[in-house]
Amino acid sequence: MSKKKMNTVQKTDFLKDSRRDKVFYAFNTLFLTFLAIIIIYPLYFIIIASFSDPEAVLAGQVTLYPVKITLDGYREVMKRKDIWGGYLNTIIYTLLTVVLALGVTIPAGWALSRKTLPGKQFWMFYFIVPMFFGGGLIPFYNVMSKLNLINTIWALILPAVLSVWNLFMSKAFFESSIPDGLVEAAKIDGAGIYRTFLTIVLPLAKAIIAVMGLYYAVGQWNSYFNAMIFLQNKELYPLQLILKEILIASESTVGGSGETILQQYRLANQLKYVTVIVSSLPVLCLYPFVQKYFNQGVMVGSIKA
Amino acid sequence: MKDGARQLSVSSAEKQAKRYRKRKQFKDNFPYLVLLFPAVLLVFLFNYLPIYGVLIAFQDFMPGDNILSADTIWVGFNNFKRFFNDVQFWSLMKNTFLLCIYGFIIGFPLPIIVALSLNAMKNRKSAKYLQTIFTAPHFISLVVLVGMLQLFFGWHGLINNLVASWGGEKYSYFLEPGAFRAMYILSSNWQDFGWSAVIYIAALASVEPEQHEAAMIDGATRFQRVIHVDFPAIMPMVSVMLIMSIGGLMGVGYEKALLMQTDGNLPVSEIIATYVYKRGLTGLPDQGYATAIGLFNSVINVVLLIIANTTSRRFSENSLW
Numbered sequence: 268m269s270k271k272k273m274n275t276v277q278k279t280d281f282l283k284d285s286r287r288d289k290v291f292y293a294f295n296t297l298f299l300t301f302l303a304i305i306i307i308y309p310l311y312f313i314i315i316a317s318f319s320d321p322e323a324v325l326a327g328q329v330t331l332y333p334v335k336i337t338l339d340g341y342r343e344v345m346k347r348k349d350i351w352g353g354y355l356n357t358i359i360y361t362l363l364t365v366v367l368a369l370g371v372t373i374p375a376g377w378a379l380s381r382k383t384l385p386g387k388q389f390w391m392f393y394f395i396v397p398m399f400f401g402g403g404l405i406p407f408y409n410v411m412s413k414l415n416l417i418n419t420i421w422a423l424i425l426p427a428v429l430s431v432w433n434l435f436m437s438k439a440f441f442e443s444s445i446p447d448g449l450v451e452a453a454k455i456d457g458a459g460i461y462r463t464f465l466t467i468v469l470p471l472a473k474a475i476i477a478v479m480g481l482y483y484a485v486g487q488w489n490s491y492f493n494a495m496i497f498l499q500n501k502e503l504y505p506l507q508l509i510l511k512e513i514l515i516a517s518e519s520t521v522g523g524s525g526e527t528i529l530q531q532y533r534l535a536n537q538l539k540y541v542t543v544i545v546s547s548l549p550v551l552c553l554y555p556f557v558q559k560y561f562n563q564g565v566m567v568g569s570i571k572a
Numbered sequence: 573m574k575d576g577a578r579q580l581s582v583s584s585a586e587k588q589a590k591r592y593r594k595r596k597q598f599k600d601n602f603p604y605l606v607l608l609f610p611a612v613l614l615v616f617l618f619n620y621l622p623i624y625g626v627l628i629a630f631q632d633f634m635p636g637d638n639i640l641s642a643d644t645i646w647v648g649f650n651n652f653k654r655f656f657n658d659v660q661f662w663s664l665m666k667n668t669f670l671l672c673i674y675g676f677i678i679g680f681p682l683p684i685i686v687a688l689s690l691n692a693m694k695n696r697k698s699a700k701y702l703q704t705i706f707t708a709p710h711f712i713s714l715v716v717l718v719g720m721l722q723l724f725f726g727w728h729g730l731i732n733n734l735v736a737s738w739g740g741e742k743y744s745y746f747l748e749p750g751a752f753r754a755m756y757i758l759s760s761n762w763q764d765f766g767w768s769a770v771i772y773i774a775a776l777a778s779v780e781p782e783q784h785e786a787a788m789i790d791g792a793t794r795f796q797r798v799i800h801v802d803f804p805a806i807m808p809m810v811s812v813m814l815i816m817s818i819g820g821l822m823g824v825g826y827e828k829a830l831l832m833q834t835d836g837n838l839p840v841s842e843i844i845a846t847y848v849y850k851r852g853l854t855g856l857p858d859q860g861y862a863t864a865i866g867l868f869n870s871v872i873n874v875v876l877l878i879i880a881n882t883t884s885r886r887f888s889e890n891s892l893w
Contacts, residue, residue: 288794295689302686303705305762309720310709312730316723327733375611378604385598385605390612397615399819400874402622403866404826404845405852405859409628409635410621429614460603489713492827496853507715514719515831539723543716550711555704561770 317341317540321533324540340537344545347538352502353509354546360423360505361487367428368483369476375429376437376475377468380445397431411497422497423505427487433479440475441468474560481557488550510546514539629867633860651864660847668843668869671829672821675757680817682765684810687772688798703773706766718831721759722746747836756832756841771813772806779805811890819877822869844869 316324320335328334344350378384379391401407407426416422445468453463469476491507498504513535625639629652632645655661686706693699712720724730725745732742745751779802787797826845833841844865852862877892885891 291692291793291795292694295692299686299689299693299702302765303702306705306709306766309724309762313720313723316730325728325733327730327735327737330730330734371610371614374607378608381601381604383597383601383604384608385601390608393612394615397619399877400623400870401619402624402626403863403870404848405863405866406622406625406628407618408853409625409859410617412635414617425614426618429611429618431615431619434611460601460607464607485711489711489715491713491715492830507713510713510719511715511831514715514722536728539719543719543723547712547716551708554708554711558704558707561774 313540313543317544321537325533325536340541343534343538344541349509350542353504353506356503357488357506360420361484364424364427364487365480365483369480371429372433372437372479373472373476376434377441377464379438380441394431394434408496417497418499420503423493433482437475437479445471477557477560481553485550506546510542513542626863626867628860629864631860635857635859651861652868654861655865655868664842664844664847667840668822668824671753671756671843672824674753675760676817676821678757679761682761683768684772686765687769687776688802690773691776691802692794692798707770709763710767712763714828714831717759717763721755725755746834749837749840752837752841772809775806775809776802808890811884811888812892815880815884815892818880819873821876822872
């Protein structure tokens, strides 16, 4: 085959493929755009409904843009002491959980990533077992009861302070991201294990600290079940439990007569849209700032583990 | 003779040195145990103590009883037998299994497709933005998610309002058993497909560009490269996730189902996990019985996981252990 002919063959092949590729790229973009709309529209609808006249919302007039803009729902939410009390509780629980969780998970992840950890095989097994087998709900409840944690905030915080999955993710991060040479060098320079951890390892662990912090924060912010079974004192209720009453409680609880019921009903409905926004905003805003760390080897490291 | 004695003493000295070295190594590395200790303690308290507490599945247990004491009433497998004869047994098994299997059929391939699709996008910047959008719903709480479902599918929700304004008949999605599974599964996928895709996207990032170049020189289209270059690259990850999700095939949690339950949809929405909660912690608690049901469920999960792992190890090189 002459050189010239080969060139032309390649050229036409290339053209044909590029046309097929174009179709592929078009379909691909279309598919992803479709998914993006499915994700965005419900969130968008909640936002516009929260600003719209409740009557228009109930009449199905609000679909693409707000109708008869009103801030009544927001004003109503501002007045709800239970929501803000729950909000404050959730912020306290979340902060406590994140601080304690990082204090436990990061050092343990570091220790577990060291080959010289005494009894490493045993500890690995010790932490893997709970990933696949647990006692279940009732024994867990009984343990909390025996530890006298029922109806205290520690019932929500202490069990949330260590997730075995997060522990293994930190371990994987340290294994893949901290060069052994660095630790060796610190040892030769006379730094002990604690000092090496505090002054050399921790500054390099920002990515995993951020990601773990996000995971623990979101987990605590969003949980309702433990609060539901462990707390009786309403003063201690976290936001999610208050939200559960507002968003999911039966509709028959609204009392009154005739027009007032309808009025109350409309307001209650409006309140739902607003509370969804008010309660989800902090978490949704936090995520994009932490997302950049996902690419810094956190995910890749955890895969290889 | 002399030689042998010397050898013996050498070896015993060696042994001693070895023991000494071992002790020194333990001493030197003791701080690692200190760093690990809080995690060990928490896992002991909140994971291992409950595993010990599973013993009440074999007892006639009243709240407040001690697990092991002189007057513990052991009933053997009676609680399990009671469950197998429970009028709800087959419906609980069926509801749990169907919810999981339908969820798996949609929820397993979707993140893989999305990851491959995002990875194949030419415009890297918009791929990144799309990924951010796709992962966002993961951070919405279950309470809010179910609240949103009601705002869309409830009697006064968007869908029904639209239908009513077009003169159609309203449909009570939350009270009709027919809509529960679809709502449960589709909303779960809405919330988590992007998040589940992250792990595949990260795996795709490690595909060597040379592989793509080689395939392009061979005349492969982009789509062919997705099938023959990208997909094989994430295959090990896919296997691992497949094993894990088969292990979780009967492991659907109670948290979301409990929020979505109404008197109307109970015939399909009552699953093993919610039944355990109700029998064990609400009304007149029957804790031994509820624990037995929970244990039965976990044992099924472990068995499924072992079967999946063994099968995968036999037919491919990928397995969890």
